[in-house]
Amino acid sequence: MDYVRAVINTFRKMEYSLQGMDIELKTTIPVGTGLSSSAALCVSVAHAISTAYGFDLDRVELANIAYVAEAKEIRTGCGQMDPHSSAQGSLCYIDCSSEPPKKIERLELKKPFPVIIGDTGVPRKASRVLHWLGRKVRERDPDMLEGVRKITGLVNEAWRELKQPDWNAERIGGYMNENQRLLREYLRVSTFEIEELIYAALTAGALGAKLTGAGGGGCIIVFTSSEDQSRVAKSIEDTSGRAYLTDVANEGTRIENTEVFSNIRYRFGHR
Numbered sequence: 001m002d003y004v005r006a007v008i009n010t011f012r013k014m015e016y017s018l019q020g021m022d023i024e025l026k027t028t029i030p031v032g033t034g035l036s037s038s039a040a041l042c043v044s045v046a047h048a049i050s051t052a053y054g055f056d057l058d059r060v061e062l063a064n065i066a067y068v069a070e071a072k073e074i075r076t077g078c079g080q081m082d083p084h085s086s087a088q089g090s091l092c093y094i095d096c097s098s099e100p101p102k103k104i105e106r107l108e109l110k111k112p113f114p115v116i117i118g119d120t121g122v123p124r125k126a127s128r129v130l131h132w133l134g135r136k137v138r139e140r141d142p143d144m145l146e147g148v149r150k151i152t153g154l155v156n157e158a159w160r161e162l163k164q165p166d167w168n169a170e171r172i173g174g175y176m177n178e179n180q181r182l183l184r185e186y187l188r189v190s191t192f193e194i195e196e197l198i199y200a201a202l203t204a205g206a207l208g209a210k211l212t213g214a215g216g217g218g219c220i221i222v223f224t225s226s227e228d229q230s231r232v233a234k235s236i237e238d239t240s241g242r243a244y245l246t247d248v249a250n251e252g253t254r255i256e257n258t259e260v261f262s263n264i265r266y267r268f269g270h271r
Contacts, residue, residue: 003038006073007045010065021052033119034213039082042066047087047253059252063087064100077130089252093159107162109248114229116222117244118201118209118236120193124217129189133214147186154179173207173223180210189215197241204228204235 004023011018023045029037043066050057057065066083070076080096088106091113095103136144158175161167180198184190190211197220198209205228212221224232233243 002074003041003070004045006069007042007049007065009073010069011046011049014065016053016055018049018053021049023048030119030219032123032218034124034211034215034218035117036082036086036213038070038076039066039078040086042069043083043086043253047255051255059087060084060100060104062253067099077134085252087252089249091162091248093155105159109250110165112226113248114224114226115246115248116201116206116224116229116233116236117212117246118197118220118222119242119244120191120197120217120219121240121242122191122193122217124214129214129216133187133189143186143188147182150186151179151182154182169207169223169225176208176210176221176223177202183211183215187215191215191217193217193241194220196239197236198222200235200239200241201232204232206232 004025008018025041027037027041029035029040031037043062046057046062046065046069049055050062063080063083063086066087067078067080070078070083071080080099080101081094084094084101084104085092088104090109091107093103093105093107094101133144137148154175158172161171161175180190184195194211194215194217198211201209201220201222201224206222206224209220209222212219222232222236229245233245236243
């Protein structure tokens, strides 16, 4: 409940007037595995509150509230990428050099982007890894800084490729694989279990794979062709991992049942 309270506190500190409301939470996201479940939760709660009270905040504003709640209220050490990704959906280029982000460019996918989530089953504490990475940056660790520089270059190259009408899937997979190498050799946040699942996925025909989240355990994300998705997933599960077949969502945060919020606003109006 700390995350829900943090979102509510952020609204109040921004001088939004709130009354009581009942919130029911349901999720299918594995928690604590590097899939940004906390960011998804904070964005969802912010969106629900905004809709219930008629604040009509846009996705950037919702993501910023979610980020402030997690980073400033709870002090997890998280960045801005996760809440803005959750709010926007699809593939995004996010420049987090300022708060809120200096640039958010959202790409409308013209063809499928099938992915598999591979869960190592090894729990990790994101805040611990993030604080360790932050310390390395403050100390100006040469490997850390060089890794970040190289990864930033890879992101820019991948984004230029993805903006092409007929982007090359093998090239995107190659960028993911190189990204993982940098995370392993420069940032040192990979683990044996992560590498084992990545090897299994690539051996079974995946185009690219890398850890997701802060590392130190948790999940990998695998990019594959539609026809190879099932085979790659089986290879992950045969290597003691758990596989989730999915796709990149074209939509981020959304309201699925507007009638619920109409009833809430009616009750609020008669208090």
